[in-house]
Amino acid sequence: MSSSQRLTTTSYAILGLLAVRSWSTYELTRQMEWSLGRFWPRAKSKLYEEPKKLEALGLAASRTERVGKRPRTVYTITPEGHEALAAWQAEPSAVIALEAEPLLRLFLADQGTRDDALATLTAARAWAEERNEGNLTAGRAFLAGGGEFDARAAPTMLVGAFLTDFYKLVADWADWAEAQVADWPDDPANATVDRDELRAIVARAEWSEG
CATH class of the missing domain: 1.10.287 (Helix Hairpins)
Structure with a gap:
């Protein structure tokens, strides 16, 4: 199974944010809540899992930084991640699902x-x-x-x-x-x-x- 077949829409949402700039996991979660969460709400637990999944698939890379005495992991999209995101954009979109x-x-x-x-x-x-x-x-x-x-x-x-x-x-x-x-x-x-x-x-x- 290819990496693209194992990605969910939320995976692509995270990839899209990484295409804008690099983020820590905490920053990604906050940005998802503030922006994408208005039309693609997801549980925080799922959002914390996605960057690790993307890295395992070679679509994102991580590095460790220190903020004061505390370390944090920052994720960056890879060229393969850009390719996967572009391929997803070219696919037909799923229909709108209303849940109210x-x-x-x-x-x-x-x-x-x-x-x-x-x-x-x-x-x-x-x-x-x-x-x-x-x-x-x-x-x-x-x-x-x-x-x-x-x-x-x-x-x-x-x-x-x-x-x-x-x-x-x-x-x-x-x-x-x-x-x-x-x-x-x-x-x-x-x-x-x-x-x-x-x-x-x-x-x-x-x-x-x-």
């Missing part, structure tokens, strides 16, 4: 109370606002220029545009859904659909038909 617990809870809202549904929506909007704070900070930093990653502003902008629209979509949707749920009875099982709103949703869904 608030949607699951609302889909099953008739098994709870109206207040439960309202609480779910409040939390969803708060999440969108919180996530957009970092998104806005990053965007303003790129606008100001001169930052460490300013040379990567063009590709980063593509992702930033998606996240900006996504966070606003969640916030706007939560506001709309809260207005709908506010008119429900205490038991959502007895709620009736607003057919005008349903008709409007179906009309919006027709965008793909041209």
